[in-house]
Amino acid sequence: MASARFFPFLMISLLFLSLPALAENYPLPGQDYNNIGVRGELILDVNVTLINLAPYPKFVVVNPFYDFQVYRMNNDEAMVGFRNETSGEIVHVLPQDLSKNTLNYRVGFWVYPYETVKVAFRITQEHHYTLSLKDYRDSCSGDAGIESQNYENGTLTGGRINVVEDLSQPICGVVYPQLLNYPLVVRFNEIMPSMDGYVKMLKYEGTIKMELTDVPDTQDDNSTLNREFPLFFAVSEPVIFYNATSYGYEPTYSMNFSEYMNFILGYRGLENPAPSGADIPQRKDSGLFKLTNRLISGPTMPELPETPTIKKYPLDFRIWVVYMGEGVNSFEIKYSVRWDNYAG
Template identity: 30%
Template sequence: MKRPAAFLLLFISLFAALPGHYQVRAAGTLQGDVLIDLNVTLVNTAPFPKFLVLNPAYNITVYRRGNNETDLGFYIDKGMNLNYNPGIWIMPYETVVINVRVSKTESYSLPSITCGGTDGTSIGCGVVVPPLLNSPSQLSALSMFPLVDGHIRILEYQGVVKFNVYSGDEGTFKKFFAVTVPVVFVDGRMYDFTPNYTMDYSEYVDALFEYTGTGRRSVNVENSVQMPQGMFQLTPTLLTGVSVGMPGQVLPSNESYELPVWVVTTGTGVEITYRVEWSAGGL
């Protein structure tokens, strides 16, 4: 795990000179594109066929497995439906792999520091710290397939998540910020982070205090986020007078988990990828 001193190395490149002429499409904001590419393996354990309804909002491809036969992929279309519900037939004891691609885009605002004096006061207005821009959503086998049928069972899932954070100013302005994973798979394993994350969330909080030379604030227990025993305690204000963002509650079922955090200095953006996997028999 990298130490908080990594802030210094990241901050050095912020002193590059800006060009004299520029056009800004969306000053103070960043865009985040998330792509989830996931393969989910299911089996029909019943001695009769089942029609599995699939969400038409997603880009889905189905691969059928049959002994030594070559896998066959096809897209869900309007012609595959039952009682006007789109989906697929799963034959008795058949195993299928459902590939789903989910994409979404979010906008993040970079906090600005306000300078109010014009009479010689407020010449220095503050110090820029890397705010945590995003909070992860949560996925699990149960949330992806909330089935009430006891014969359709999820065997495993695996895939890759890509997270591209970029600006609209074509690199004219330098940005200094922190991000975490866009999606947490609470019952699975996340690994193979590229690039490697800078630190985990607890280290990120400690690094902010060290970076600004401030001490921890006292926290009102009644107003703090209540987390299960063994999980980290979070509050929305990490530094005195500075709100840097707080991830939502993340409750992995297998063990307490520290969110990875990337501290980024960039002109154009950064792309983060990581892999995920889960098996009904355990990882």
């Protein structure tokens, strides 16, 4: 009886061992990522208050790139969009009563005589609006680095490293946190005066989010259970609303752009850095790089002498210095904006 039970088990084991290995090649960094495997997505939600000073109704045309929601009556005037994963196009959903939100084959909403109305403009996660992030650059011509990995049954078996055949460049550089983006300046409060003298923007307020994601280092798996290729870079706030107040940054930014430029010179040993105030304590898993004079291991390095002044720039936006690695494969920046100074 013992041999009768063993025989089926033996057959199943042999069948399993005879299955061909599942091999796959996984190119890096992948679609929508820059050349070090970072992707940025923007999420925006801004509530705008408008008033129509005319004795007749006005139809405000909305760029279909934005979702919108009109807050009045039954709150049934809205347009929602989402990106079709197959075609890549944005699919829109409008209310059944098109007379409220279309005119001349354009989408939007009516503002009635002397009416004050609040309208939400949104770019949601369903839009998958990808921010343009710059590629990492060093002194070697071309991208000298890991470009693909090979897997068999989920186990890393090899890969490919792109080589720059240049005998004169044995070293391509020393990594420093290069800035991957610059903010887009949106003049939200200047849109209406240039289009119509009766419809005026009284105020707006909202939230902005930028979600950074590290490319999955194994096929279809971006969990932090697997060891990540470490990344070191800097990013700025994605959008600046002109003349608006920005506040409530989460997490706290590392420094302003003027401080960043000065910090980079000091970090690279090209010029003594000015104080940046950037060594703000952070959670261990926050993804923010701790800008201190202590190495990951070993002795504390001597402080570099300070220079008394920092060069000022016309647009001194916020900068985050980010480290992604084991346990950290995403990073989110969130802040609020507010403007209510219309004097027209």
